[in-house]
Amino acid sequence: MKVKILDTTLRDGEQTPGVSLTPEEKLRIAIKLDSIGVDIIEAGSAITSAGERDAIKKIASEGLSAEICSFARALKQDIDSAIECDVDSIHLVIPTSDIHIQYKMRKTKNEILEQAIESVEYALEHGLVVELSAEDATRSDFNFLKKIFTEGINAGAQRICACDTVGVLTPERAYDFYKKLSKLDVPLAAHCHNDFGLATANSLSAIRAGANEVHVTVNGIGERAGNAALEEVVVALHSLYNIKTNIKINELYETSKMVARLTGMYLQPNKAIVGENAFAHESGIHANGVIKKAETYEPITPEMVGHKRRFVLGKHIGRSLLKKHLERLKVKVNDKQLNEIFQRIKELGDKGKCVTDADLQAITEDVLGIPSKKIVEVQEVTVVSGNKVTPTASVKLKINGKEILESSTGVGPVDAAIKAMKKCLDYFADISLEEYHVDAITGGTDALIDVMVKLKYKDKIISARSTQPDIVMASVDAFVSGANRLLLEVYENENIRA
Numbered sequence: 118m119k120v121k122i123l124d125t126t127l128r129d130g131e132q133t134p135g136v137s138l139t140p141e142e143k144l145r146i147a148i149k150l151d152s153i154g155v156d157i158i159e160a161g162s163a164i165t166s167a168g169e170r171d172a173i174k175k176i177a178s179e180g181l182s183a184e185i186c187s188f189a190r191a192l193k194q195d196i197d198s199a200i201e202c203d204v205d206s207i208h209l210v211i212p213t214s215d216i217h218i219q220y221k222m223r224k225t226k227n228e229i230l231e232q233a234i235e236s237v238e239y240a241l242e243h244g245l246v247v248e249l250s251a252e253d254a255t256r257s258d259f260n261f262l263k264k265i266f267t268e269g270i271n272a273g274a275q276r277i278c279a280c281d282t283v284g285v286l287t288p289e290r291a292y293d294f295y296k297k298l299s300k301l302d303v304p305l306a307a308h309c310h311n312d313f314g315l316a317t318a319n320s321l322s323a324i325r326a327g328a329n330e331v332h333v334t335v336n337g338i339g340e341r342a343g344n345a346a347l348e349e350v351v352v353a354l355h356s357l358y359n360i361k362t363n364i365k366i367n368e369l370y371e372t373s374k375m376v377a378r379l380t381g382m383y384l385q386p387n388k389a390i391v392g393e394n395a396f397a398h399e400s401g402i403h404a405n406g407v408i409k410k411a412e413t414y415e416p417i418t419p420e421m422v423g424h425k426r427r428f429v430l431g432k433h434i435g436r437s438l439l440k441k442h443l444e445r446l447k448v449k450v451n452d453k454q455l456n457e458i459f460q461r462i463k464e465l466g467d468k469g470k471c472v473t474d475a476d477l478q479a480i481t482e483d484v485l486g487i488p489s490k491k492i493v494e495v496q497e498v499t500v501v502s503g504n505k506v507t508p509t510a511s512v513k514l515k516i517n518g519k520e521i522l523e524s525s526t527g528v529g530p531v532d533a534a535i536k537a538m539k540k541c542l543d544y545f546a547d548i549s550l551e552e553y554h555v556d557a558i559t560g561g562t563d564a565l566i567d568v569m570v571k572l573k574y575k576d577k578i579i580s581a582r583s584t585q586p587d588i589v590m591a592s593v594d595a596f597v598s599g600a601n602r603l604l605l606e607v608y609e610n611e612n613i614r615a
């Protein structure tokens with residue numbers, strides 16, 4: 118059995134408050150969805166705006182393998198807009214619950230039934246494939262829901278979809294509900310929302326009950342708490358139920374990153390499958406197990422979804438993981454030194470600090486009595502900012518003995534300073550800033566500012582931190598301390614003499 122995936126990232130996903138994509142961005146996402154094997158792309162809702170129609174037209178004329186679909190209300194103008202965009206199909210939606218019919222539509226059930234059938238017929242006359250979809254199906258009078266689907270199918274609708282619009286199903290109820298609908302004579306789709314955090318579980322139940330298609334969004338974005346997440350549904354089907362889809366699972370992480378970047382909807386680190394912590398280990402007991410055999414604490418491999426395993430420094434570290442980090446730094450320690458470094462990390466953790474790579478290096482150098490090697494030193498930092506000047510920074514760094522002076526503008530003084538430092542470093546290595554976090558540790562305008570950065574060189578990412586009262590200097594210091602760490606590795610690993 119193969120389940121069809123209708124991806125609605127570009128329609129329901131884009132309905133996420135605050136998200137709006139340009140036609141070009143929508144096209145880029147559609148191309149990606151097509152390339153990973155999505156069967157049906159709901160490219161948008163054509164009636165929404167001229168830009169939306171432009172996007173849908175672009176996607177429909179791209180020659181993708183996926184079926185291109187537009188959302189449409191059961192209204193002639195919505196169907197006409199979809200036709201204008203030259204889509205293959207419409208997701209034709211009509212509310213079926215009493216609450217929607219009475220209060221939102223202000224109609225009778227008979228009027229709704231008539232409107233649905235007229236719309237199905239109109240769309241079919243214009244050559245569209247019709248997926249007749251019941252909004253708020255799970256709070257509807259089941260007999261009415263069945264009647265609308267049966268008459269819609271008799272009118273020619275090729276597929277039906279039952280929406281759990283406000284996410285009120287439970288996995289048990291989802292099974293019973295979709296089981297009954299699966300007896301109807303056309304493919305059945307499930308569209309589940311996540312208001313109770315059950316969208317993925319309910320979608321899986323729907324499929325077990327006989328649904329042949331499932332509506333999902335990348336990263337689970339969508340109205341309110343979002344929709345069932347593509348990556349969760351597909352990987353659970355594959356790994357836990359042995360049910361196949363056409364999705365290339367090893368591209369899920371990359372797809373997730375792309376959608377997060379373009380929508381600005383960044384993921385919580387603990388997001389299943391694609392979150393930054395999905396394959397990260399800090400706790401000693403876990404890391405010890407994973408080092409010995411990854412399956413001890415990883416139900417699937419990170420590579421399977423195109424992700425990577427990470428071992429993280431922190432309060433919960435054990436000696437096995439500490440040894441692994443020290444091996445990476447290419448330092449040899451005896452048991453006494455190992456224990457001392459271990460204790461110092463615990464102390465840092467107990468102060469509520471996250472422990473960065475630069476912290477480990479500083480602690481190790483201190484414990485081993487190694488004079489700290491600095492490839493990058495800050496010589497001068499000047500920033501100008503105000504309401505009538507473009508924020509500008511000039512920075513002089515001494516890198517590997519050479520003085521380099523660069524300047525840059527930015528959206529603010531921190532951005533300008535970091536860009537100026539990056540220009541200086543560009544002469545040596547293409548180091549990029551992957552993450553930047555700032556926290557005020559104490560209250561007030563004279564608060565201590567804690568800046569944490571993650572810097573990347575090739576496929577190596579390291580973290581560094583600095584705590585100072587001045588946000589610009591804390592940022593400069595964190596960046597330089599991270600750059601030192603990275604450059605040391607560059608010089609060591611690439612056999613360049615420091």
Ligand SMILES: CC(=O)SCCNC(=O)CCNC(=O)[C@H](O)C(C)(C)COP(=O)(O)OP(=O)(O)OC[C@H]1O[C@@H](n2cnc3c(N)ncnc32)[C@H](O)[C@@H]1OP(=O)(O)O
Binds near residue numbers: 166190212222252282
């Ligand atoms: C559960 C879901 O995700 S539904 C999809 C939600 N998506 C969107 O809303 C897409 C973006 N929406 C829009 O751009 C606008 O709402 C438009 C262009 C569609 C309509 O704008 P307006 O004409 O100003 O209507 P407005 O948004 O205020 O109200 C929606 C109207 O559609 C009606 N309607 C809602 N659903 C349906 C439906 N499935 N079929 C027919 N009519 C419907 C409502 O009853 C309301 O009608 P009313 O104006 O007679 O009260």
Ligand SMILES: CC(=O)C(=O)O
Binds near residue numbers: 210250282308
């Ligand atoms: C149609 C739709 O998106 C819903 O009912 O949730």
